[in-house]
Amino acid sequence: MIQSASEHDTPPLEENEYLPARMINEFTYCPRLFYLEHVEGLFAHNADTIEGVAKHGRVDRKTDPLPKAKGKKNVARRSAVGTAPGPSPAETESDTPEPTTEALEKIHARSVTLGSERYCVLAKLDLIEAQGEQATPVDYKRGSPKKLDDGSLGAWDPERVQLCVQALVLRENGYQCDEGVLFFWETRQRVRIAIDDELVAMTQQAITDARATIAKRQLPPPLVDSPKCPRCSLVSICLPDETTFCTQSVLEDSGLPVQSYLFDIGLRFERNTALRAAPPRAVRQMVTARDERRPLYLNTQGYSIGISSEVLQVKEKGKVVQKIRLNDVSHVNLFGAVQVSTQAIQVLLQKEIPLIYFSFGGWFHGMTQPVGLKNIMWRREQFRMADRPAFCLRLARQLVIGKIRNQRTLLMRNHVEPPQEALRFLKALVGEAERAKSLNELLGFEGLAARTYFENFAGMIKVQKS
Known part of the structure; x- marks a missing residue:
């Protein structure tokens, strides 16, 4: 399901907006993925991301406060919820001797969000292991570590860069941070990553390049024959x-x-x-993903629809007559006097499932639909393309051709005795639609196909004998 990325990171459009560390990871992995998620606000789940959300749900279940660092008076802002407070002048000027390393308390703080004003980045740290002024960020990853040439365990550049962003944020907040740890759920292994000058330079360059990509307002080109693409959750969008x-x-x-x-x-x-x-070149056929969801049609007068634990309950006179899981529904069609509770409408909209209202006889009245795409740049592009007659004609051709072919297929599959003359005529209309030079001409071919289809529609209705 494609959705707005607002649940993950609100797309910044200003130069001084803070970039989340996760987005620096995405940019290092693929600039096009970064742009689609962060600038255009698109996100789609796959099995890997859903598993990652589940794993991080355990980590984020508990939030711990991070004690202040004594080495810095003014600490960079954390996030919307605030920052780790800096020490008071009395504390910084105290002559009390510093405790030894053995006497310092070991701290484990979970789900801590810190910010850096110098780099304009935000980082949500899964776990911070701290002792005195020394802090080590621990980032949880769902997969397995990278195996280096010498057989030792390491990490890929996106993971190292994200961990380095966390280290830079900790440093600016007054802590010493010389290394970070990546914990991989799949193998239950910890991999230590040194925060050296080379990694810091790579991370700073990634932050700079990410901001430059935002400023260009142009979608970067896709990766070519990259092994990264098949497992990417946005591959069907990209x-x-x-x-x-x-x-x-x-x-x-x-x-x-x-x-x-x-x-x-x-x-x-x-x-x-x-x-x-130039002669046209053949374009390979795309195999689109199959949508296993189905539309729900309700035309029994007096039905009412409620919701319980993401299951639609269809009731008649207060008695449940059917239950439908929301995950199985693409949209809900209501004919006539069918009632829907406000709670059900709200849950349907949250799941991006529209409700469509018809009269008892099937006349369309209107629809209730979710906000949908929030990307203003896409909206502008859609209106801009709609003003181009040549583009509209090309798009309309494909819609009408698909409609005529579908009508012909339905007649061949479902008619008691498929009418050969009608089938030949519909096939000829497909060719005419491909050569249509205007929308009016295309409209005429669409009308002829519809008349032919409905003239033979009765032959597809089979009466079952009781």
Whole structure:
């Protein structure tokens, strides 16, 4: 399910906005992933992210305060909830001797959020192991450690950079931090990472480059043939292979810059005579993911819908007649006098499941839908593309062609005696729609197909004998 990334990190649009350490990890892993999540506000779960959320849920279950560091008077802000307070002048000027290392209390603080004004970053630390002024961040990861050439255990650059951000934040908040620890759930192993000058320089450069990427307001190109892509949760949004294939196949011989938006390919194709005259190239077919959810239709008058533990309860005269899990529902269709509780509506909207209202006879009245996409840049792009007749015609062609093909398929599969003449006519209309030069012409072909389909619709209704 695609959703806004607000539950993870609110996308910053100002230069002085704080970048979360997790986003620096994403940028090091893939700048395009960083841009999609942080700037465009997109996020989609997969099995790996869901497992990671579950693992971190155990870690975040308890939140501990982090004692103040005596080595710094003014501590950088933590987050919206505040920062670790700095010592008072009386404490800093005290002549009391410092306790020995053995006498210092060992501290384990969980789920601590700290900020750095110098780097404008925020870091939520899963665990801080501290003793005196020495602090070690511990970051939990769901996978397994990287095996180095010498057989020892290490970590990938995104993990090391995220840990270094946490170390830099701790340093600015008055602590000494010379190393960090990565704990891997899969193997139950701890890997120590030295916070040396080389890693600090890499991290500082990643922060600078991430801010530069935000300032450009242009989606970075996808990775090419990268092993990172198959396990990425945003691969179905990013479309790395499809974007690379389409941009290179259309533009590589034209001298035009390769763009990272598929929409831009069509616009440049319209404006370039040489591209339009070139023979079309075959584009590989995409295999889209199957949506296992199904629409729910309720047309029995007097039904009421409630909600209990993410299960829709359909009632008639107060008696439950059916239960449907929310995970199995794509949208809810209500015909006539069917009532829905406010609680059910709110949960449906939280799950991004729209409700569609019809009259008893099936006339569409309206719909209640979630906020949906909050990305203003995508909204602007949608309206901009809608003002381009050539793009609208291309899009409308594909919609009408798909509709006619679907009508023909339904007749072939479900008609008692499939009408051959109607099937041939619908097949011919597909070709006409592909060559349509205007929306009005396309509308005519769509109408002819609809008339042919409904003239033969009765043959698909099979009466069952009692």
